[in-house]
Amino acid sequence: MCMLADPSIKYRPYTPLQLPDRQWPSKTLNKVPIWLSTDLRDGNQALANPMTIEQKNAFFDKLLACGFKEIEIAYPAASDTDFGFVRELIENKRIPDDVWIQVLTPAREDLIRRTFASIQGAKKVIIHMYNATSPLFRTVVFNNTKEQTVDLAVKHTKVIRQLADEYSAKYGTQFKYEYSPETFTQTEPEFAVEICEAVKQMWGKAGPGEDRIIFNLPATVEIAPPNHYADQIEYFGTHITEREKIVISLHPHNDRGTATAAAELACMAGADRIEGCIFGNGERTGNVDLVNLALNLYTQGIHPKLDFSDIQACIDIVNQCNDLPVHPRHPYAGELVFTAFSGSHQDAIKKGFEVQAQRHALAKAKGEPLIWEMPYLPIDPHDLGCNYEAVIRVNSQSGKGGIAYLVKTHLGLDMPRKMQVVFYQVIQEISDREAREMTVTDITAAFRSTYHVGGPNYDGRLSLRSFKVTEEHVAEPADQLSEDLPAEGRYFDGTISVDGVYRVIRGNGNGPLSALLDALRTYLSIDLTVREYVEHTIGEGKEAKAASYVELIKAGQNHKERTEGWWGVGIDTDIAGSGLRAVISAVNNAIGDRQLPELKLSVGLKSHSGQADVASVILNALLLDLPRRLQVHFFEIVQRTAQATEGSIDYDTLTNLFKTTYGFTVQELPLILKSFTMEHVGSGELRSVVGTFVINGQTIKISGEGNGSLSAVLNALDPYFEGTLTVREYSEHSIGVGSGVKAASYVELLYAREENGELKRTGCWGVDIDEDISVSGVKAVLNAVALHVPLRIPK
Numbered sequence: 001m002c003m004l005a006d007p008s009i010k011y012r013p014y015t016p017l018q019l020p021d022r023q024w025p026s027k028t029l030n031k032v033p034i035w036l037s038t039d040l041r042d043g044n045q046a047l048a049n050p051m052t053i054e055q056k057n058a059f060f061d062k063l064l065a066c067g068f069k070e071i072e073i074a075y076p077a078a079s080d081t082d083f084g085f086v087r088e089l090i091e092n093k094r095i096p097d098d099v100w101i102q103v104l105t106p107a108r109e110d111l112i113r114r115t116f117a118s119i120q121g122a123k124k125v126i127i128h129m130y131n132a133t134s135p136l137f138r139t140v141v142f143n144n145t146k147e148q149t150v151d152l153a154v155k156h157t158k159v160i161r162q163l164a165d166e167y168s169a170k171y172g173t174q175f176k177y178e179y180s181p182e183t184f185t186q187t188e189p190e191f192a193v194e195i196c197e198a199v200k201q202m203w204g205k206a207g208p209g210e211d212r213i214i215f216n217l218p219a220t221v222e223i224a225p226p227n228h229y230a231d232q233i234e235y236f237g238t239h240i241t242e243r244e245k246i247v248i249s250l251h252p253h254n255d256r257g258t259a260t261a262a263a264e265l266a267c268m269a270g271a272d273r274i275e276g277c278i279f280g281n282g283e284r285t286g287n288v289d290l291v292n293l294a295l296n297l298y299t300q301g302i303h304p305k306l307d308f309s310d311i312q313a314c315i316d317i318v319n320q321c322n323d324l325p326v327h328p329r330h331p332y333a334g335e336l337v338f339t340a341f342s343g344s345h346q347d348a349i350k351k352g353f354e355v356q357a358q359r360h361a362l363a364k365a366k367g368e369p370l371i372w373e374m375p376y377l378p379i380d381p382h383d384l385g386c387n388y389e390a391v392i393r394v395n396s397q398s399g400k401g402g403i404a405y406l407v408k409t410h411l412g413l414d415m416p417r418k419m420q421v422v423f424y425q426v427i428q429e430i431s432d433r434e435a436r437e438m439t440v441t442d443i444t445a446a447f448r449s450t451y452h453v454g455g456p457n458y459d460g461r462l463s464l465r466s467f468k469v470t471e472e473h474v475a476e477p478a479d480q481l482s483e484d485l486p487a488e489g490r491y492f493d494g495t496i497s498v499d500g501v502y503r504v505i506r507g508n509g510n511g512p513l514s515a516l517l518d519a520l521r522t523y524l525s526i527d528l529t530v531r532e533y534v535e536h537t538i539g540e541g542k543e544a545k546a547a548s549y550v551e552l553i554k555a556g557q558n559h560k561e562r563t564e565g566w567w568g569v570g571i572d573t574d575i576a577g578s579g580l581r582a583v584i585s586a587v588n589n590a591i592g593d594r595q596l597p598e599l600k601l602s603v604g605l606k607s608h609s610g611q612a613d614v615a616s617v618i619l620n621a622l623l624l625d626l627p628r629r630l631q632v633h634f635f636e637i638v639q640r641t642a643q644a645t646e647g648s649i650d651y652d653t654l655t656n657l658f659k660t661t662y663g664f665t666v667q668e669l670p671l672i673l674k675s676f677t678m679e680h681v682g683s684g685e686l687r688s689v690v691g692t693f694v695i696n697g698q699t700i701k702i703s704g705e706g707n708g709s710l711s712a713v714l715n716a717l718d719p720y721f722e723g724t725l726t727v728r729e730y731s732e733h734s735i736g737v738g739s740g741v742k743a744a745s746y747v748e749l750l751y752a753r754e755e756n757g758e759l760k761r762t763g764c765w766g767v768d769i770d771e772d773i774s775v776s777g778v779k780a781v782l783n784a785v786a787l788h789v790p791l792r793i794p795k
């Protein structure tokens, strides 16, 4: 066993100071200290591989960028690299006029002279000399009495004073003198004061303001709790003479892990300046961390006069120059410090962001400051150049709040509370099963596949292809629709894909959602009803979209009972579309892998779903999404054809019947298009067509003009038939995507002519496809003409 049962036989406790009237505990930290970065000296000397000149240069630039005005750049007598770096900075004029460089030297004349040699030509220099003053060092390292220790400091201060005067005269250098009674915290307090008094006297130049002498009182080794350091600083500050001519500087090391606290309490005790390193590099456990100290002030609403707006750049420079990582839990800078994995933290942060957004909106309107008040986050990550992306990360310890926050942040979807609970279980199950953190990508992918949003890759068994919701019942000439639709409410008329097969479905209800549910009940025996519905917009202005969330339950169940429900999400440019998509999404979750009724044709006279089913067959076979009036027209034809077979007709017969009825891709018609050109004429409103057609086997060149391309073609055909032809309905849609896309055109012409002295009118439909949309329209017109209008070639 290594640790002693009674450590008091080996370790002595520190000796507390008797300060009956100590003041610092009732002080508040509200003053920004003078910062000195010793990254390039104390930080550097603690590295296994001290920095190269290039690394020191990069680090120096970063310290300037952060706003440091005092930087200890080297121990010039230590190495050619340190000496050379100081020379390079000076010779290359890389030190801004308002920045003091500081150089460290021991109390040895040869090394002091070497140190001065390094700073020739510099504008502002702090010469920093140290010698250890504690009993242990006096006896063990120097073998000196107290008097000899004072003498060492005073003698070398004298050398420094002489050289400083010489260099000021020769180079115009402005000097400050810093003296460190090294191991101050282990030195008798009265002796520390005594030696500093002697040094002050020998320096002889201490004055107020810029002329103050700096007494740097290091916790070379941190040996006591932070309050003890504060006591020592208060003692020093109240016992040294000419306090106004002195800068009391701190140099805390972190051996007990309390350097930050020690520095803060010591500032309360009167210190003016702090030496440290960014992220706490330095001998052993490091110097006090200046980022930590500065940001502690910042979160109290005090600007520290150091800028860590791009904290990652500081981390990078430290990684690169010190070859040391910054701990993931490091205050303010660690990779995980703005991250919550646990459910209750995430929940509080999510709520915090929501409430804060409202609070900030109010404060903004009133012109009041936007105060940061966030559970678990003492600082806004944005202020340090970080984003909120990593604030919430999800694993098996997480709850619904955090997951909902990520879905909201990354997909813009604000799930209703009950849905959050359901989706949380989905994520929890994956996280538990795979025993790992769920990344944002995992969560958004799981959301998309659970609710079938995000494009065709996430489609469920059912997906909505196209739809129309109407308020009024659309009256048809033959009033064929009355078989399907009642006279009031909302009507859903759409095409969905069911396990890859297209189905044309229709229904009606009080609103669009119930109309769709009615259609699903009629055509697919899916009998569900809405228990909860919520919607919101995503984004603003032209880019705005609607998001809808719906929970479905089995039809006939009590909405208030805790019965099973299925959630769905829909996003669309319009609110009706998003609601319908949400229903389809929820239906997908409700049906699971249950078998759905297949498309069965029933075209008898009493058929309820016949029109839509026939349209479904054509859609699946030919990819033609028939306009509503054409569905009606074709259904009549199908019914007549199937009369002989008592309403029974197979898919192939039906498809062929469609082709021959509308001339769709039929080759041998009395009117065939060979070629044509269509041009704009006049000021652009008119179209002119010139083409070669085959009429009754004879190739003929024809030409004509009209308001549009279809009427131009009809006018060109005028000489070849009796009566008139006008366009009654035209529609088109694309088939496929990308380079293989085609256009399908549907046209209904009204053919009027006199027969036996009577005016007769017939509606004639034609359908065709082509790669070129204007060609498909012309071909559809020609099909309608060829099938219904007797053509003749005039002599």
Ligand SMILES: CC(=O)SCCNC(=O)CCNC(=O)[C@H](O)C(C)(C)COP(=O)(O)OP(=O)(O)OC[C@H]1O[C@@H](n2cnc3c(N)ncnc32)[C@H](O)[C@@H]1OP(=O)(O)O
Residues within 6 Å of the ligand: 042, 045, 075, 077, 078, 079, 105, 106, 107, 108, 111, 130, 131, 132, 141, 142, 182, 220, 283
């Ligand atoms: C708490 C601190 O961080 S203090 C700063 C510490 N930083 C460094 O030491 C880095 C740079 N140091 C060096 O490069 C070398 O130590 C040098 C160039 C300064 C001196 O090197 P060397 O002459 O080889 O001596 P060494 O490194 O062994 O130092 C020990 C000697 O210096 C003396 N010494 C130690 N500190 C001081 C001081 N502040 N003033 C005067 N002498 C000192 C020791 O008593 C010892 O003397 P001795 O040889 O007579 O017994």
Ligand SMILES: CC(C)C(=O)C(=O)O
Residues within 6 Å of the ligand: 042, 104, 130, 180, 182, 183, 216, 218, 219, 220, 221, 251, 253
């Ligand atoms: C040189 C002094 C200030 C020092 O680095 C220390 O005591 O830690």
